[in-house]
Amino acid sequence: MRLPRLHALPLLPALFLPLSLLGGTWALAALPVSAEAQVSGEARMGAHDRMGPEARMAADDRPRAREMGIRIGIFETGPHNAITDVPGVRVGQTTVWEGDDIRTGVTAILPHGGDLFRDRVPAAIHVGNGFGKLVGVTQVRELGELETPILLTCTLCVWQAADAMVDWLLARPGMEGVGSINPVVGETNDGGLNDIRARPVGRAHVVEALEGATDGPVAEGSVGAGTGTRAFGWKGGIGTASRVLPASQGGYRVGVLVQSNFGGILTIDGAPVGRELGQYSFRGDVEPPAGATGAATGTGTRASGTETRASAPEDSPWLDQEDGAGSIMIVIATDAPLSDRNLARLASRAMMGLGRTGSFAGNGSGDYIIAFSTADQVRRRTGEALPEIADLPNARTSALFQGVVEATEEAVINSLLRATTVSGMGREAEALPLEATREILRRHGVIP
Secondary structure, X not given: OOOOOOOOOOEOOOEOOEOOOOOOOOEOOOEOOEOHHHOOHHHHHHOOOOOOOOOOOOHHHOOOOXXXXXXXXXXXXXXXXXHHHOOOXXXXXXXXXXXXXXXXXXXXXXXXXXOOOOEEEEEEEEEEEEOOOOEOHHHHHHHOEEOXXXXXXXXXXXHHHHHHHHHHHHOOOOOOOOOOOOXXXXXXXXXXXXXXXXXXXXXXXXXXXXXXXXXXXXXXXXXXHHOOOEEOOEEOOEEEEEEEOOHHXXXXXXXXXXXXXXXXXXXXXXXXXXXXXXOOOOHHHHOOOOOOOOOOOOOOEEEEOOEEEEOOHHHHHHHHHHHOOEEEEEEEEEOOOOOHHHHHHHHHHHHHHHHHOOOOOOOOEEEEEEEEEOOHHHOEEOOOOOOOOOOOOHHHOHHHHHHHHHHXXXXXXXXXXOOOOEEEOOEEEOOOOHHHHHHHHHHOOOOO
C-alpha cells in the first residue's frame, strides 16, 4: 500500500481559504495545497495523452442528452437542467488527478447557503441495495433531517471526507459549544481506475469542494467524485437534471445529481444502446466468444468494448461491474414543502428512473438515494419550540414522483454522455461512443 499523495508535489505557500458559504466571513487555518490540486479538472484531463481523437474532446464538447435531441419524459427542465435549479442548492467539486493512478475527487451538495446546522432541512434516505458505506444514514432516518452538506467521494475516502467536513463545521463562528455533528458522506468504488488504497482525498480537497460550491451550471462526467467511475462498462461520472412541474401541479422544482458507477444493460429512452454496442452485463455468458459458434457456456469470458476476452483474477473487481456490481449515489432536491415521510416516498421513486436506464441493482451495487426539501416553510430551526410546518398533501405528490423518475433517468444518461475516456491503474474506461450511439438512437426513433 502506498502512502497518500496529497502532498507528493512541491507545495505552494500556505493558502488561506475563506469559508463563507454557510454564513459569515472567516478564515480556516492555513492549508498547504499541492500545485496539482490547484489545476482545474479540465486541465488535468487535457494533459492525458492516452485518449483517442474523440476522447480528447473536453467535456464541454460532449453533448448532454437534450443537446443530442433526447427528450426524456413530459415535464420541462429548469434553466440549467441541474439540481441547482432548485433555489438555494449549490454544488462544488474537486477533481484529484495525479500521476498514472490517482483518479478520484469530491462532490459537495449544499441544500442552502445559510447555517445548515441550525437551519436544518427535512430529508430522507432510501436504500435500493445496501452494499455501501453511507456515513450518517441512521440519524437522518431517525430524525428526518440534514444538518450538514452532502459529500460524495470514493469508497475508502469516506472517513477522511467526513472528518474534514466536521473540522470545517466546528471551526465556524457560533459552533464552539457543539459536541455532535452528523456528517453525510456517500461513495462509489472507483478502484478500477484509481489507487483507492492510497486514500488520496485530503482535507484541502474537501474544503475546496465546499468553498467552491455555486448555484449555476454543474460540471458533469469525469469530474469530482465521478473522476474514476464507470457505468454500464463505459466511463461514468457526475450527471444532473431537473424538472419543473406545471403551474397546475404547483410549479415545484425537483433536481437530481448522480454519481454513476454501476453495471447493467444501457438503455436510453427505451433504445437498447448497450446491447447494440456489444457492451452489457452478462454478455460473456449469453453470447459466444469471438470465433466460436453456438451459445456461450459461461466459461469465464467477459465483454470488453466490442471484443470478448478471458478474465484475469487480478481484474475481477474491474470486471465484476459486468455482473451489475458498482454503485450509484442519487441526490434529490426539491422546493416542494415535503415532510421527511413524503421525501422518503420521493426517494424511492428514483429507483424507477434508474431501472429505466438498464440497471438491475446487482448484488455488489450500492444504490442509495438522499432526498431533501429546501422549502422555507419546512425548515427545522434551532430554538423554535413549536414551529408551524407546511406539509404538501399526499394527493399532490404524484407529479413530483413523475418528475423525479424523469430527472433521475436523464441525470444518469448525462453522466455517460459528458464523461471523457480516462486511464488509470493500467486500465482505460472508454467514453460512450457518440456517433455509434446517435445511429442507434436514430434507428429506434429516439432522436430525429
